[in-house]
Structures are given as C-alpha cells and as structure tokens.
Amino acid sequence: MSAQAPHNTLLIPGPIEFDDAVLQSMSHYAESHVAPGFVKVFGETLTLVRKLFQSTNPTAQPFIISGSGTLGWDLVSANLIERGENALVLNTGYFGDSFGQCLETYGANVTHLKAPIGDRSSLEEVEQALKEKAYKLITLTHVDTSTGVLSDVKGVAQLVRRVSPDTLVVVDGVCSVGSEEIAFDEWDLDAVLTASQKAIGCPPGLSIVMTSGRAIQVAQSRKTPPGAYYASIANWLPIMKNYENNKPSYFATPPTQLVHALHTTLQQITADVPGRFAIHTEVSDKVKAAAAELGLKQLAARPECQAHGMTALYLPEGLSPPDVLPGLLKRGVIFAAGLHKEIASKYIRFGHMGVSVTDPKRGDVEKALAALKEALAEAKQAKGL
Amino acid sequence: MSAQAPHNTLLIPGPIEFDDAVLQSMSHYAESHVAPGFVKVFGETLTLVRKLFQSTNPTAQPFIISGSGTLGWDLVSANLIERGENALVLNTGYFGDSFGQCLETYGANVTHLKAPIGDRSSLEEVEQALKEKAYKLITLTHVDTSTGVLSDVKGVAQLVRRVSPDTLVVVDGVCSVGSEEIAFDEWDLDAVLTASQKAIGCPPGLSIVMTSGRAIQVAQSRKTPPGAYYASIANWLPIMKNYENNKPSYFATPPTQLVHALHTTLQQITADVPGRFAIHTEVSDKVKAAAAELGLKQLAARPECQAHGMTALYLPEGLSPPDVLPGLLKRGVIFAAGLHKEIASKYIRFGHMGVSVTDPKRGDVEKALAALKEALAEAKQAKGL
Secondary structure (H helix, E strand, C coil), X not given: CCCCCCCCEEECCCCECCCHHHHHHCCCCCCCCCXXXXXXXXXXXXXXXXXXXXXXXCCCEEEEEECCCCHHHHHHHHHCCCCCCEEXXXXXXXXXXXXXXXXXXXXXXXXXXECCCCCCCCHHHHHHXXXXXXXXXXXXECEECCCCEECCHHHHHHHHHHHXXXXXXXXXXXXXXXXXXXXXXXXXXXXXXXXXXXXXXXXXXXXXXXXXXXXXXXXXXXXCCCCCCCCCHHHHHHHXXXXXXXCCCCCCCCCHHHHHHHHHHHHHHHCCHHHHHHHHHHHHXXXXXXXXXXXXXXXXXXXXXXXXXXXXXXXXXXXXXXXXXXXXXXXXXXXXXXXXXXXXXXEEEEECCCHHHHCHHHCHHHHXXXXXXXXXXXXXXXXXX | CCCCCCCCEEECCCCECCCHHHHHHCCCCCCCCCCHHHHHHHHHHHHHHHHHCCCCCCCCEXXXXXCCCCHHHHHHHHHCCCCCCEEEEEECCHHHHHHHHHHHHCCXXXXXXXXXXXXXXXXXXHHHHHHHXXXXXXXXXXXXXXXXXXXXXXXXXXXXXXXXXXXXXXEXXXXXXXXXXXXXXXXXXXXXXXXXXXXXXXXXXXXXXXXXXXXXXXXHCCCCCCCCCCCCHHHHHHHHHHHHCCCCCCCCCCCHHHHHHHHHHHHHHCCCHHHHHHHHHHHHHHHHHHHHHCCCXXXXXXXXXXXXXXXXXXXXXXXXXXXXXXXXXXXXXXXXXXXXXXXXXHEEEEECCCHHHHCHHHCHHHHHHHHHHHHHHHHXXXXXX
16 A cells, blocks of 8 residues: 555646655655766656657757746747747647746747637647748647646647748647657657646656757757746756766756656656556546536537546536535545636546556545545535535 | 665755655655645745744745746846846855856846955955946855855945945855854845755755845836746745735645745754854854864865855865765765866865754764865875875
8 A cells, every 4th residue: 555644635637646656756865966876867867758758869858957847938938939039829728828928028929829718729720820920939738737628739740840840849748748648759849848746747846848959959049048047948958968978967956856756757657658648548538438427518528629637527507616626525535626717616627647547556536536426416415406 | 863764974065964854744745736734834834934034024025936046046137137237246156157147148237246266355345346336236145155155244235235225135045044144134135045955954946035025126116027937026926925825826836845845944943043053153163173173274264254054175285076075985975076167176065054063963074074084094195195
C-alpha cells in the first residue's frame, strides 16, 4: 500500500496524486547543484524529456526551469516573437485568454480565434485566419484545463506547414503532456510548454519546455534582445546543453529536489510512452461513458474535442459546484469547480491522469465514479430536484 | 540522529543542509492549491515572511513565487523601474554584474559603482554617485555569494533617505536573509529579494520578495505596463493578498510541497529571529578565527565587510580549488570553488548557515574546520609546498 499519510484522493486537473517513489524523491538530502551526482540526474532528466516527446532530433532542445507552467508563456513570448509581430491564438478557454495577455506584455499583436465554449475552431477557420496576416507564431492549448477541450495539434501543425510554413507552432501542453499523444518531431512542432504537476505526475514547481531547432534559431536571430532575463532562452540554452553533456553550469540554482522527482516520474513514464497514452484513453472513455449514464453532459460536446486526462461535466440544472463537491469530499474524493468565467457555476472538473489511471490497484477512478453518483443523488434530493 | 540517508555534509553557500522536519514537508501528499488546508499554510507562510523581515507595517507586501532567486531580479526590474530610468548598482561581485544585466534587459540605464574585489564602496562614494543623477532605484547585494562581502544595508538606506529620498532601496538578500540582520521597516527598505535554499534552509525553488508600500505604489503607478507577465507584481499582488486573507486565488499553480517546507523552516526561524542572527555571528567569528590560524586570508579583508553565513578564503600560493576540494570530500565535507571570474582559481567558499550552525549537535562546523586543516596540509605536501 501507499507510504503516504492517509488523505482524500486528489482528482482535479492538476496537481494530481503522486507515486510513492516520486514523492520520496522530493525529500532527497541536500546536494550541490553543480556536484557530479546531481549533474548526472539533471542531464538524464533532460534526455528523458526528449523521450517523453518522442523526439530524437538533436537540434530540438528541452528546458527544465524552476517556475510554474505559466513561466513557459514568458519563455515563448519573450524569445520567439518580437515587438510588433503577429501572434494567432487558437482560443479554447481561460488559458488562451491568458497566453494572449502574456504575448501582449512582450509587445506581440495578438489575434484570438475564439471557439465557442466546449468546442474548437475548424481547420478551415484556422486556414482562413492564417491567410489574413503573416503570423510569427500560432498558439494552441492542447487541453484547456478550464473546459477539457482537446485541440487538434497534429492537424493544425500540418495545416501551418502547408499554408504558412515559417509560422512557429506553439503548444500549451500544461494539461496534456503525459496523457495526450505528442510526437514532437513527427508533427513538426516548434515549442511545447508544460508543467510538472499534471499528467507528468510530479509536484508543482517546474516549467518544462521543448523547443525545435527552428525555434532556437528564431530566438538566436532576433533583431532585438530577449524581452526577459529569467525567461531568456539565451541565458538558459548553454546551461541545458552543458547539463545534458554532464557538465556543471550555472545561471540560477535549479530546484534539485523537484528535478529528482521529475527524474523518477519520467523514468516510469518513458518505459512505455504509447502504453501511457493508451491507458489514459481507455480510462477516459470509461469515465465519459459513466458520466453519460448519470445523465451528465460534457462541456466538450464532440468526441474529437474531448481530452483524455480530464472531463468537464455540466451539473444538472439547479445544481452548482458547492452542492456537489462537499458530497464528493465526504466520500474521500476531490474534484475541481468550474473555471471558465462565463459558466463557472454550472460545471465541475474531474482529472484522471497519472497514477490514478495507470495504477488500477488504487481504485481511484472507480471510487470517484461511485462517489459522483451518490453525491449527485444526495444533492438532487437536498434541492428537491 | 538524522532521518536522512547518509551523505557528505553540504557546506557551500547554498543549497545548505536541511532540518529533518523541513525535508519531510517536501514529501507532503498531493493537495489542491486552492483547498482550505493549503490556503491556510500558504497564508501563514506569507505572514511568517513578514516576521522573518521583522516587519509589521501592513503596507509592506511579501511575495512567494515558484522560481529561483534570480526571478527576484526580474520582479524588481520589470515593475519598479521603467525604460530609460536610472538604476545605480553597488557592485561587490558576480551578482552585481548579473543584476545589472537583468535591469538592462527591461530597459533601465544602469550605472555600476564597482568596489575592488573583497571590498565595498564607502558611504561617501555612494553619496557622490547618488548626487550625479536622479536614480529610480539603487541595488546592493547584501552578501555577494561570489566573494562573501557584506554590504552596509542599513547605512546605505539611511544615506539614500537623506540625499535622494524617492530612490527605491533594493537589496539582493539571496545569500543573507536568515543569517544577516534585516529590519525591513526600521531600515526603511523597499525591496529585499531572496531564495529558499540558503540561510532560510529550504530546498531551492522559491523566489521570496519583500516589498514596501512605497515600492508597491511605484509598481501600481507606472506610466507603461509591467515588462514581464510571470514576474508581474500586478499579476501576483491580489493572489498574495488573498492567500494571506485565507482566500483561495489563482494566477499560476504554487509549488505546494516547497511552500510546506518553507512554512516548516520559517516557523523554526521566527521562533527567535535575533537569536538566529546572533548564533550565525558567533559561529562565523569562530570560522574566521580558525581560518586565520591556518594562515588563510579572506577575500573580504575588512571585518565590517565580512558576511556571517559564509567565508571566502584565498588558498595558499600554489594551490587551487581542485587541490583541496577532493581532500575535503574524502573527509565528508563539501565546500564550493571560487566563482568571481577574475580570481576563481585562487579561492574556496565555505557556507555556514542554517542547521549546520543552529544545531551544534550535528558538529558540522567542527568537522569542516578539521577537514580543512588536514586537506590543506595534504595538498601542500603533494605539491611540495
């Protein structure tokens, strides 16, 4: 059984439940960030990030930086686009709005292609938008944590290469990396940014960004200096290269304990990357079928727009998250409330990623589905519905 | 005895050895960043930061953000100064150079007042510099980790208030907070930025910044928007205020495990803040006396310029760090090599902060001094010196 203190099961769209070995890595004894032992672990972790992204192209470059997932937006916005250049944001919710604000902070001209809540723009709409202006980069949220909408990363990337080949394809993979398939080289992506605490199964505190050779070249051939210091690719690039070549290097102190935890979880994940996506799909299908049986509708209506690591569910008319979440908690399960500003009071979010999915012995998903059924019934009864 | 796996004693100027309870907090089970339990812990941690800085002024504002200490430079440079405004950097080593680069990234005009290696500028020199231009802010490195030079924060702050009262006083306290006295309100400081992994005794991964009401007002009355998104005071301010008022709030996911560890160590430290400074001074005096007895000279020649949490020591003529560090390691002790570019091969650095100092039962400092004596003798003999 788990070595962790008894606690309610965390099934929000991140942070998620941890594997015992990952959590034990967090209490690694004090180490110098430039000592051989740590240099080796950090270097291996960078190489494992390549594996996670199914990338073998040596010009691609992973970054692991102390910070939250949000920092990845700054890394993109301060390095891959310059003041006055155009960015197209495929907006599927809260996180598209925010990424757009970040891009604007660094001077980009941002155009949002907004999809209706629970949906994504069609490839035709994206193609039309791409033809209206020359875009330095296009961003898409692979899975919008606020809505559970899945974007068609592969399709959009193919489209961009066909109609606007120099436009950088930037994917916000905070809620997708580790649970949704990403073939970084094969899909010809330029940047995927993510965080440690969702499907990667590590505690929060790491910004993880994978970049293509094309993206690095764009960063290195800027006409103006990078817009940030801590989030500067120029400052971090030699550090990441050195560590992966087993050489200590210093720009800012890496979070040694978190890197150990990431190392542990990536070793587990990369043992079978396709298997990981398959099991997330299988469990997601089960969750979505069970929710349908309970009469609950998803925010993401069309199956091809539904994420595999989380499900956003409309509550029955007359119920809001505070009517249902306490009933779940009473049964040892934690879901999240709605996040999309316009409809936050109408839905709940169920995260099914990482060990809760890959370790069936835990029984987390079954427990959650049973708790959801009971909590809903209880809430309806209390409201006389 | 310690619950940690056996390991060499880490006595570099950060990261440092951890208290067992602090390290245990790192493996806290998964928690939602907006759940009541975590909100309470984060809020209390912010209040403990005030206590650490001996601050009771309600207009002062602490920030705890996922990132390394370096991120604090961006927080200052992107919010407290605008493009084209002047910054005066009191430069006592490597970290003054880098803070200057960060300020320039965000468009500041930076003037360095450079002290000779191992020394600091006099108050007269600072006064003269302040009279030459109108400076939006002045920065000083409280303890420069590359040299062990201690700055006169209180004296400089008094001087600034007298000759240039609107200039913000910004202190890089990465290597000082927790081991050197700082009376934030009494000294009338505007920003002190630090990191978790030095004298605060927490693993690396947190940027901690204390700001005055005056600094917040400057950030809020900018003529131009903040220069960064992740490092934007405007984005973080409501979050920090909400957590401290026990209200969940979201801008980016906080590193929950690191916040627990910071909470644990700050509870320990703030039980007796003056006592903490006193013991660091006492042990530092002992280290410096022992080094003098071994015939070793400090980079910081004048006693008033010597830090109390670390000591940078010139090696005897003919020896360089690779001659001595392995001998220390053989005896279970890790020191750091030199870092100041011009003289890196001539000196070593000994960090004496946190539990290694406050828990005499560990015997870390005695062990280090004995190892240093032996390793030096061995190295001299090997070189025929």
